[in-house]
Amino acid sequence: MTDFFKGIPKIAYEGGDSRSDYAFRHYNPDEVVMGKRMEDHLRFSVAYWHSFAWPGGDPFGGQTFERPWFGETMELAKLKADVAFEMFEILGVPFFCFHDADVRPEGRDFAENTDRLKEMTDYFAGKMEQTGVKLLWGTANLFSHRRFMAGAATNPDPDVFAFSGATIKTCMDATKALGGQNYVLWGGREGYETLLNTDLKRERQQAGRMLQMVVDYKHKIGFEGAILVEPKPQEPAKHQYDYDVATVYGFLKEFGLEGEVKMNIEQGHAILAGHSFEHELAMAASLGILGSIDMNRNDYQSGWDTDQFPNSTLEAALAYYEVLKSGGFTTGGTNFDAKLRRQSLDPEDLILAHVGGMDVCAAGLKAAAAMLEDGGLEEARAERYAGWETDAAKAYLTSATLEDLETAVRSGPITPEPRSGRQERLENYVNRFV
Known part of the structure; x- marks a missing residue:
């Protein structure tokens, strides 16, 4: 045990009359909604990157968080995992998600990155066995390191394309080894800033070929989870190839992948694309490709993806209405791709942000279920x-x-x-x- 969350109790459901900050008012895991336990409907997951790897910066300022696990050693990476799993148990969440770069330090080369990821995969396996927490999905960070400044699959350098594909392979191996229920591809750098140096047709072909290889490898290793693509407009590239659900579906059709790949849809990304979250969910459901969701919100006065925790029951209700109407999650779930504000420094802030988000989602789910059962819409x-x-x-x-x-x-x-x-x-x- 670490002492990072010392004094913070395990969060329990106390109902709407509770006066405690450390209690759920709406999220009761065992409450039955439309014939299913609430926990099994919502399938909450904590995002490793925002909760444990993000240092508290923004486009205009650097690190504000000081965490005892920040550093570039394997010992600190394991301390980070210890703290993470303690938080999962405090919250009672059934799942978590991670990128490779979130959980292991950057190595000298691909081989050292792979060795470190394998070591952390083994460490996670032990923590998961002890706690019962499962992996909702794994993914590769192909956007933060300078090698990816011109993209990963769409990079003009074939060596970067190969490095990216090899990294995806190791992350798929880790996801399968940990019993992950999905594998996500988020093309954070798969776009362009100017047509003056860009070959659009070539880059689309590269992206399509990479995704075909991912699907082929899924079947080769017998990975039973879903392959999910996460649409992402305008950030950081001005023009993204994976702009929204409709754009990605056209891409999947072009490369014969519409029967193999589904979507992980984020509220904040929907807003950046000029859509509502429920629009993107309804579009994906109508096309048969709704897989999982990243739950957060944006600051509507800011022009970037602020990744704040959800706090609108109305927005959550409209989103879960589309999820429930489509039959609910199978391998997917509700991942909190959300981070603290850079002034929220304390361990308590990290716990209470998730408590509030989980309660909002639970209230939204119950409202959505009531609307569906009433049938008025x-x-x-x-x-x-x-x-x-x-x-x-x-x-x-x-x-x-x-x-x-x-x-x-x-x-x-x-x-x-x-x-x-x-x-x-x-x-x-x-x-x-x-």
Whole structure:
């Protein structure tokens, strides 16, 4: 045991009347919602990078956090793991996620990176056996080191492409060894800043080929989890190849991967793409590629991905409505890809940020479930499109020609009149539940 969280109790559900900061008011893991335990619906996960590797900087200032595990030795990496698993137990979360660079120091070369990752994989395996905490997903950090300044899969240097692919392989091996339920690819540098030095067609082909190799390797090693791509617009590259769900789906179709790869969708990234979170979730669900989510929020007055903890029950309810409507998570879950504000220095801040986020998600889930069970939104949607249930209208989408449409109009009487979309009424309806 470490003493980093000394004096902080294990967080338990106490209900809405609790006055304690160290209690859940909405998140009751054993509460049954739509026939399933709340814990099994939400499948909470802690992001290793923001909680334990981030030093508290922003675009205008450097480190503000001082953590006893900060440093570039394997001993400190293991101390970091000890603290992390203590936090997982305090919160009672069932999962965590990590990049390779979060958990091991940077080595002299690829071989040393691999050896260090393997050592930490073995260390994690012991911690996971002791605590029962599982791995939601693993991934590779192919964006922080200067070698990736021009991308990883899309890099103009084939040596960087090879280094990136080899790193992905080692991270997939680690994820499989730890029983990870997904493997995520986030193309943080897979974009460009200027067309003056960029070959778009070549870079897309490189990215597609890398993803094909990932899928091939998944099947070769018998990895049973899902391969997930995480859309990421505008940051850091001005033009990203993985801009949003629709863009990524077109990319998957282009390379024959739409049946092999799903999406890990982040609220903050959706906002940067000019969408709502629920839009991206609904789009992915409609395409059959909704896999997992990163739960956070952005500062709506800032122009970058601020990765704050969620605090809006309304936003959470609209998001989980789409998740539940699609059938809920299978291998995916709710990963808190969120970080403290750089002035929130204390160990208590790290615990309480997650407590608040978990409670908001739980309240949102319960509101979403109540809306689905009530059925008001789906009834209104069905009524709006009811005209398409006639045989004549169905033929418009199958066998009809433009000449047939003209005949139908002329034989009328077809004089379409606009009908209200009832948006405000439906917004009022949603607010009854949150």
